[in-house]
Amino acid sequence: MDAGMIRFLLRRIGQFIITFLAASFLLFAVTEFSPGTVASKILGPYAVSSQVDLLTEKLHLGDPLLVRYLRWLGIVAGVVENPLGDPTIGLGLSDPRGNRYVGNFGYSLMLKEPVVDVVGERIGYTVLLTLLAILVIIPVSLAAGVAAGVNPGRPVDRILSMGAVILTSLPEFVVAVALLLVGVVWLGILPGTSPMTQGGRWPLSLQLVLPVGVLVIASASYVLRIVRASVADTMRKPYVRTALLKGLKRRDIILHHVLRNAMIPPITVILLQINWLLTGVVVVESIFAYPGVGSLLLQAALFGDIYLVQALTLLALIVAVGTQLIGDLCYLALDPKIKLG
Amino acid sequence: MSAPLLVVDNLHIAYRGDKGDVTVVKDFSLTLGSAETYGLVGESGSGKSTAAFALLGYLAEGGRIVSGSIKVNGAEITTLDEEGLRRLRGGDIAMVYQEPASALNPVLTIGRQLVEARLAHRPGSKAQALADAADMLTKVSIGDVQAMLRRYPHQLSGGQAQRVVIAMALLAEPKLLVLDEPTTGLDATVEAGVVDLIGELARKIGMGLLYISHNLALVGRICERVGVMYAGRVVEEGSTRDIFGRPRHPYTQALIACRPAVTEGTASRRLTVIPGQPPAPGIHIEGCAFVPRCPHAVPGRCDQAAAIAVKTLAGNHFVRCARADDDLAIAAVASEAETRPLPGPEVIRIEHLSKAYLPRNAFGLARRVDLAQLPKANDDISLSVRQSEILSVVGESGSGKSTLARILIGLEEASEGRVLLLDQDVARRRAWRRPRSLLRALQMVFQNPDSTLNPSHKVGAIIGRAVKRLGQIQGRQAITARVDELLAQVQLPQSFVGKYPHELSGGQRQRVGIARAFAGEPDIIIADEPVSALDVSVQAAIVNLLLDMQREAGTTFVFISHDLALVRHISDRVVVMFGGRIMEIGRPAEIFAPPYHPYTEALLQAAREGRRKVPAFDPAPPPRTGCRYAGRCPRRIDGLCEIKEPPRQATPDGHVIFCHLSWEQFGAAQTFSEGD
CATH class of the missing domain: 3.40.50.300 (P-loop containing nucleotide triphosphate hydrolases)
Known part of the structure; x- marks a missing residue:
């Protein structure tokens, strides 16, 4: 790794931190300013106004927004104590780690547990689902996309493109129901739900088949179309004609001249898929009762569980910025026009 | 063989x-x-x-x-x-x-x-x-x-x-x-x-x-041999000597005639034009496809299938023309005596203009650096243009001629110096910070009409919008009337208001671009290579159109081009630029004949003969001190030119050369022979 590369990475990480701080402030402002004050959200709809006032005072919710944001940052960074855990408030919230530790996102009001525990339990399952899905999505969509893109207008392209259009336009729940009908009702070889509990009738591996299947169908067909379009477009580029007219073999033209150029546009789309898989898989998780992060965020938002929403949204933010960084590195590797400077 | x-x-x-x-x-x-x-x-x-x-x-x-x-x-x-x-x-x-x-x-x-x-x-x-x-x-x-x-x-x-x-x-x-x-x-x-x-x-x-x-x-x-193709057919083929010396097909003759020669000036600025356009592919024309544009076409003879039979002339000279045996006079140039408006007061004054692109930090903010250390796209340019004048700026890419145009029109800011447009300093005011009156006064005709016309708007809407915004004309009827008038001026049929840009040919699109530029009756028009993307026969028509409109309205023209023959033909004054600096300014007669700057000499030589006597084929970036052209100059005085700024030498009638050579030495060393 040369000096230019290190400088590039340091600058990117600097930008990462700035983006993160700016976005987290916006996030804090939005969640804490959403209808109903924070205190009444914590206490629920039936709280008396004197209780609300008391809590507002204890939590210093009357302070200016910027002060509260900095205090919140302090709590997350483990510098400041979280006043919510104070037993005198009488909310019955307690954390075995105490009130001051790094990564203290407060308590889930919905589950009456520390946010880190709630999220920690789910995140592993989400990562597992994402990994499995992406391991299928990338090779399948790349192979099929390239096969279609280098043969534009031929039967293989027509079939793949048509199939991809149909599959992308089907909503996830329709695909899920179809797969359930086939795998569960008709063949009876797969479980209908995937709560990822062990020791039951269905091993974990079989519980993963249907959720992964639905995600792959929803996402791979879309990525396939992007790859196909990019490859077909690259095939028409003058430099591909140059390669052809200098007498290269078709296989060499595709491998050396088309692919690397054609991969540049789809990278963004593939990374967006990872983004979505890590934080946005609401429908599939709900249908299969899969214990992932996406459905948790939905529940938290509906409940008004502001601390859990804050933590999960921050997570989504990290994923989004992180995949962008990866994307930049991929562009750097593929496109010599991008300079480190 | x-x-x-x-x-x-x-x-x-x-x-x-x-x-x-x-x-x-x-x-x-x-x-x-x-x-x-x-x-x-x-x-x-x-x-x-x-x-x-x-x-x-x-x-x-x-x-x-x-x-x-x-x-x-x-x-x-x-x-x-x-x-x-x-x-x-x-x-x-x-x-x-x-x-x-x-x-x-x-x-x-x-x-x-x-x-x-x-x-x-x-x-x-x-x-x-x-x-x-x-x-x-x-x-x-x-x-x-x-x-x-x-x-x-x-x-x-x-x-x-x-x-x-x-x-x-x-x-x-x-x-x-x-x-x-x-x-x-x-x-x-x-x-x-x-x-x-x-x-x-x-x-x-x-x-x-x-x-x-x-x-x-x-x-x-x-x-050694040349074939001329028209509408899918080779209409004439022969040795280079025959094709240029004795062209027999009217199309070949017209092609040769419609380019101005770089070697001689003519009285009229109008160019010889091949009327009309080549037929669109797929349109069947019985007989010779050139008939609709041919001054010599004879009905009943040229529009028969036999008209395109190959006729062999002397040697290997073939032509597909029914009248190949007739002695066809090359169509005379329609050169009416033209009255040119006299140059009026100064409308553009540029003083010590420099433009450097500042390096930017990670947040996209310009870093504070010493301007003197930076390479400059425009470097200490001083120039003035008078009303109704046609001023051409020539130079190869990287000479800074386009940057100059972009600063004038307000797409870039100058780093140093003053740019007075109609007595207002706009050096550091981009287009959106200029008053409406100034925007109206200065319009641009772009090189590539394809990419500067909105593809989803019809021609009528494109011109109409310019009329409304710049012409200060309100009311639908008044706007429509003005659009029709402009279309007539650029010689397009009124029916074109309903067409989209992609339905037009390159020449027609450029006419729309010109109509748009003239919509607000501008005082000054900047034309950046307005014809270089067009076919030869269309170029002539567009240049004539620009010249006619310029003459009628008394518009000032700044014409950016690398086409020396064209520049010589149409300009009142010419500015030669290299490496961001002015090398020479003068009237065409002064620029295109000795005494001239060594760079002008090299440019002319390249255009005239295509002979490479320009030493550095692969130009290194120009030096930051001394004469920018020193690195490539065959007449460089070592130890002087690359160190010391060249002095400004001028004649009383405004011919200016920036060079260390003395006036007597310019163009003295003929490094080429005319008949080469």
Whole structure:
């Protein structure tokens, strides 16, 4: 790794931190300013106004927004104590780690547990689902996309493109129901739900088949179309004609001249898929009762569980910025026009 | 002549169109001996490129060979399979393309792309191939070969890229090199170098050359024989001497006549025009396709099928013209005596203008740096333009002529200096910070009308919007009336208001662009290469139109161009720029004849003869001290020019030269001979 590369990475990480701080402030402002004050959200709809006032005072919710944001940052960074855990408030919230530790996102009001525990339990399952899905999505969509893109207008392209259009336009729940009908009702070889509990009738591996299947169908067909379009477009580029007219073999033209150029546009789309898989898989998780992060965020938002929403949204933010960084590195590797400077 | 290398016989090529097949190449026959050079000339849509690509067995999507045969070394190629074609391509026949930058793969190094071409046809080790590639780059006069091998296409200048493409084609040792407009988009000095290089290499290797171009003069410089194509047919073919000396087809005659000559000035600024436009592909014209534009057409004779029968004149001179035996006078130039408006008061005054692009930090903010340390796109430019004057700015790319235009129009800010437009300083005011009256007063005609007209708006809406915004005309009826008036002025039918830009030809689009620019009756028009993207016969019509409108309205013109012949023809004054600086200012008669600046001399020489006497083919960035041209100047005074700023030397009537040579020395050393 040369000096230019290190400088590039340091600058990117600097930008990462700035983006993160700016976005987290916006996030804090939005969640804490959403209808109903924070205190009444914590206490629920039936709280008396004197209780609300008391809590507002204890939590210093009357302070200016910027002060509260900095205090919140302090709590997350483990510098400041979280006043919510104070037993005198009488909310019955307690954390075995105490009130001051790094990564203290407060308590889930919905589950009456520390946010880190709630999220920690789910995140592993989400990562597992994402990994499995992406391991299928990338090779399948790349192979099929390239096969279609280098043969534009031929039967293989027509079939793949048509199939991809149909599959992308089907909503996830329709695909899920179809797969359930086939795998569960008709063949009876797969479980209908995937709560990822062990020791039951269905091993974990079989519980993963249907959720992964639905995600792959929803996402791979879309990525396939992007790859196909990019490859077909690259095939028409003058430099591909140059390669052809200098007498290269078709296989060499595709491998050396088309692919690397054609991969540049789809990278963004593939990374967006990872983004979505890590934080946005609401429908599939709900249908299969899969214990992932996406459905948790939905529940938290509906409940008004502001601390859990804050933590999960921050997570989504990290994923989004992180995949962008990866994307930049991929562009750097593929496109010599991008300079480190 | 030895046994023919290439024999094309009665080739017809058609493309699938919406309304059935469209024949774009008709009855094309060509015989080329080995080591012969042949030039195929025609305007866009004439079918010349399609014919050239067909020689490599390559047709764009939807194209097919309807009939005819192509034999290379006696072997028929129209029936070859994929592997046979692969061996032919880059083996016996190689190709050099238009727009070399896009013909190279952006993500592979030059070395990699050259090695590949070499290995595809001649087996050998990678190391051997790399050594061959390096040799070939030396042959195409690339300086630092090892560095070039490691570079990527985007790091190359246009001239370098074209020489790499030529090297790539030559690596397989082809017997025939097909060149498709290889110098379009290159500067005059670079173009001359590339043309020279190709001619030299072909002679040295004994390789056949098929040169495709719309530029008749360019082809005439290196080719022994020339064919002129019109609407899919070769209408005239003969030795270069015959084609230029005794052109028999009215189209050839018109093509030769419609380019102004760089060597002589004429009284009238209007150019000879070929009226009308080439027929759209797919439109069937009985007999000769040139009849609608031909001044000599005879009804009942030229519009018969027999009119396009090939007539053989003396030697190898063929022509498809029913009146080939008649003595056709070359159509006279309609040169009415023109009254030019006298230059009025000063409307543009530029004082010590400099423009540097500031380096930016990670947050996109300009860093504070010493301006003197930065390379400048415009460097200490002082200039004034008077009302109704036509001022041309010439120079190769990188000379800063476009930057100057962009500052005037308000797309860029100047770094230093003053720019007074109608007495208001706009040096640091971009367009959106200028008052409406100033925006109206200054309009621009762009180089590429395709990309500056909104494709989703109709012509009427495009011009109408300009009328409303700039012409201060309110009310639908008044706007429509003004749009019609403008369309009439640019000689487009009123029905064009309902057309979209993509339905128009390049020349028609440029007319719309001109109508838009004149919508607000501007005082000043900046035209950045307004005709360089157009066909030769259309160029003349557009230039005439601009001149007519300029004369009627007394508009001031700043004309940016690298076309010296055109500049000489139309300008009141000419500014020659190099490396961001002014080298010379003067009236055309002063610029185009000695005494002149050494750089002007080199430019003229390149344009006049296509001979490369400009020393550095591959220009290094100009030095930051002394004369910017010192590095390339054949008359450099070592120890002076590259260190000390050249003095300003002027005659009383405004001819200015920035140079260390004395006035008596300018143009004294004739490094070329006129008859070369």
